[in-house]
Amino acid sequence: MSEKPVGKVEPFPEEWRGRRVGLMDVLLYTRQRIRERRGLWSVTGFDTIESLVAFTIGWASNTQFNGGDEPEWREFLDWLDEVKHESPYEGWHVKYLRDCDGDHERAALKFLDFAAEFVALRRKTPFP
Numbered sequence: 001m002s003e004k005p006v007g008k009v010e011p012f013p014e015e016w017r018g019r020r021v022g023l024m025d026v027l028l029y030t031r032q033r034i035r036e037r038r039g040l041w042s043v044t045g046f047d048t049i050e051s052l053v054a055f056t057i058g059w060a061s062n063t064q065f066n067g068g069d070e071p072e073w074r075e076f077l078d079w080l081d082e083v084k085h086e087s088p089y090e091g092w093h094v095k096y097l098r099d100c101d102g103d104h105e106r107a108a109l110k111f112l113d114f115a116a117e118f119v120a121l122r123r124k125t126p127f128p
Contacts, residue, residue: 023073031112
């Protein structure tokens with residue numbers, strides 16, 4: 001097996017060391033990376049809205065399969081649906097990509113901005 005890295009490896013935030021990192025934290029980090037012009041790919045590995053959907057599903061599935069729980073993620077999805085009415089049948093990613101005229105980064109930011117809004121309403125310190 002090769003030891004060569006497939007892509008550029010960048011360190012995780014220092015404040016994450018030694019603690020459990022939840023999906024909502026990673027979504028806020030992803031938003032920050034995009035706003036810093038680092039791109040969606042720097043977290044999900046690709047620059048499409050579908051990569052963000054796959055990333056969130058994979059994260060949640062891995063957590064569940066390993067006996068963990070992501071209550072804040074579930075609460076966010078409920079809030080997105082019940083409060084913001086942003087969970088259409090076709091999927092938020094399809095709607096946001098259409099709303100953003102096919103711009104994947106803008107569509108991802110629309111979702112990530114909702115995540116930041118949700119966290120800001122719920123936490124005393126929104127992002128460590």
